[in-house]
Amino acid sequence: MSIGLGIFCSTSDNTLNTNRKMRLSKLSRETLLKTFKENLRDFIELLKLSCSMGLTIFRLGSNFIPFASHERFDESWLLEVESRLRPAAREVKRYGVRITMHPGQYVVLNSPRVKVVDRSLRELAYHFWVLDTLGLPRESIVVVHLGGLYGDKREALRRFERTVEENEWLARRLAIENDERYYTAADAVMAGERLGLPVVFDYYHHKLNPSTFDMDRLVDTWRGAIPEFHLSSSPGSSRRFGEHADFVRLDDFLELVELWGDRGMLDVIVESKKKEKAVAKLIEELEHRGIKLRKPPCYPS
């Protein structure tokens, strides 16, 4: 078994958090640096926690540098951020935990609205800048969904492809993920193959929005890099569509293992509300069954 696990953004009680929110009306050099410093401090602490738990991957919050891509963000602030971020690169690398990012619903590369696409590109450039400044390798990807349908899925997909082709720098770190409503894993594999982008497989989204696809072809989009998958469980009856449960069901993980087969190394981000508690519970259940997970180089610390 060469599957490694990981958590995203923060601990379940938010005592450690890389994703602090800030009001735009409160944005200033002082508040920005204060929030960023707290996010950075907690980022290192979350890497330590990940190491101690034997986790191989961690998703950095998109609000790591709040409003970094907003027009009211002063360019000069970035220099001060950089002077604090760059020195962290060595320490981050030392842990050997894979870092990735996943901007939210507002990054839409296939929108017919030029302004929306421009803002999305700015937001992605900020994500790339963070990973570049931390000196992280190509496996540190930025994951996006394919976007909206706009009443014509084929045309919407074509628009996504055109945006990626017209902005070649995106191919350096961009990855695409199946969503729970519009674009299936089969759609993502098709687009990934055409554009040379790796495909992140979200198993919960796949169950809500199923398709037939070839796992070998999905793995091939990674060209030898370790694929990233997402896993979460349904909270059960009478809840909102697509909502994530507090914990991840062992059965869901075992189904994913079955789908994966013996294809080699894999990083799985557990997207459960209880974050590290959910992962700890899953690890314990797997140990009880004698199933071994892959650990990061820093484990045990």
Added chain:
DNA sequence: ACCCGTCAAGTCCGG
């Protein structure tokens, strides 16, 4: 200390 209105951004749906 606690309450509760408000929060950058997009898209889809129903009225």
Added chain:
DNA sequence: CCGGACTTGACGGGT
């Protein structure tokens, strides 16, 4: 054309 859902909690001003 508009408001609500989605998701979703956390910020922060007011008490």
